[in-house]
Amino acid sequence: MRLPSSIFVSVSLFTAETTAALYLSSTYRSAGDQIWQGLTLLFTLVPSVLVQLTLTFIHRDLSRDRPLVLLLHILQLGPIVRCLEAFCIYGSVGRVEEPYVSITRKKQMPRGGMSEEVEKQVGQAEGKLFTHRAAFARTSVIQAFLGSAPQLTLQLYICILQQGVSIGRGTLMVISLLSIVYGALRCNILAIKIKYDDYEVDIKPTAYLCIFLWRSFEIATRVTVLVLFSSVLQIWVLPVVLVNFFTFFFYPWILFWQSGSPFPENIEKTLTRVGTTIVLCLLTFLYAGVNMFCWSAVQLKLNDPDLINKSQNWYRMAVYYMLRFVENATLILLWYVFQTEFYRFICAPLLVLQLLVGYAIGIFFMLVFYQFCHPCKKLFSSSISQGLWECSNFLCLVCLHRRGVVPAEKSALELPLPLPPLPLPLSPPASTDKDATTNDSTEMNGNLSHSLSSNP
Secondary structure, eight states, rough: OOOHHHHHHHHHHHHHHHHHHHHHHHHHHTTHHHHHHHHHHHHHHHHHHHHHHHHHHHTTGSOOOOOOHHHHHHHTOHHHHHHHHHHHHHTTTTTTTOOOOOOEEEEEOBBBBBOEEEEEEOOHHHHHHHHHHHHHHHHHHHIIIIHHHHHHHHHHHHHHTTTTTOHHHHHHHHHHHHHHHHHHHHHHHHHHHHHHHTBOOOOOOHHHHHHHHHHHHHHHHHHHHHHHHHHHHHHHHHHEEEEHHHHHHHHHHHHHHTTOOOOOOOOTOOOOOHHHHHHHHHHHHHHHHHHHSSSSSSOOOOOOSBOOOOOOHHHHHHHHHHHHHHHHHHHHHHHHHHHGGGTSSSSSHHHHHHHHHHHHHHHHHHIIIIIOOTTTGGOSSOOOOHHHHHHHHHHHHHHHHTTTTTOOGTTTTTTOOOOOOOOOOOOOOOOHHHHHHHHHHHHHHHHHHHHHOOOO
């Protein structure tokens, strides 16, 4: 049984960020910055409450007689108690005999085209640890994108306005960035385990390293671009954020309404229709928050029992990163055009280049992960390089069709090109005297032969 190290990392980041945010809010209060104090506390307490509710919902504490645990969750100490409980369960393994075990069947990764199914006995302790890991994986995503991401954006904006980084603010920014990257990493791992639930997945350290580098460059550049744009065009940052957020929020619902499927009722047996609607809205809210800052790695499918689209769609990923790269480039160029004297000590062209190259490096590590380090790459119907190549060919074909140029091999499938105008008939060249004499003699011989054949 593996050590619950992921639970310890999640709780450590949660505790460190909350402590740093409370300390920083106290410094804002001492300095008389009530607005910054209120926003710092808001981005700390709201995700903390959501984390407590998530842990309570997953562990079904409302239907169990555990008043002390509920009280600790109300006091925002739930993650610490759950972490201690998980380590106590891990320490008791092997000391107490399991009353019964369950048997799970998992497929191994195909080797030589064959995939073997293995059976594994799972005891009560391991099953409880699995529940704890799943709960903390989900709370890490909530903490990262509903708390740490807006917190990092706010503190970086304050640093630009005040032209300085204090020790408390810098500490909170570093912890928030680590929390976001860790939450994005957990999102990737969750996507892999949900999509390939029938297989025994073994994630290697190189895969973790690729995901960490990919998410670090992607999130850091995205947050920096948003903060720089908001520092010079405060009026336009709100429409940009709202368009991004509501696009991703309503997209799963639009697909659900287009499918014509009935309302999902199998999320939780104890939930009513209103409760199910609230849970789905919170899920799509989190989905939109993740996609605001980075690729979510999972696609919601509300008409599926698991609420996750398990098919691998390279086109959707390619379109997302192309549009996000264009958006980041547009925002940073607008900042470059409308920058004020406030940025006179910064080499603006170099900063623009660094941000664009940084986002491109993040995309590069993403390609390396899916091409070489993905634990289930043998199950892909097509590699990411093939998918991106086909996507680029499709986009080139669309561009050529709009320009009125269609490749020869696609002519049978596309509309025919207009035919060129027919050439005008040319007058025959003037014949010489020798040619005229030859033609006259040939005509006379033909007439003579015709007359002889008609008179026997």
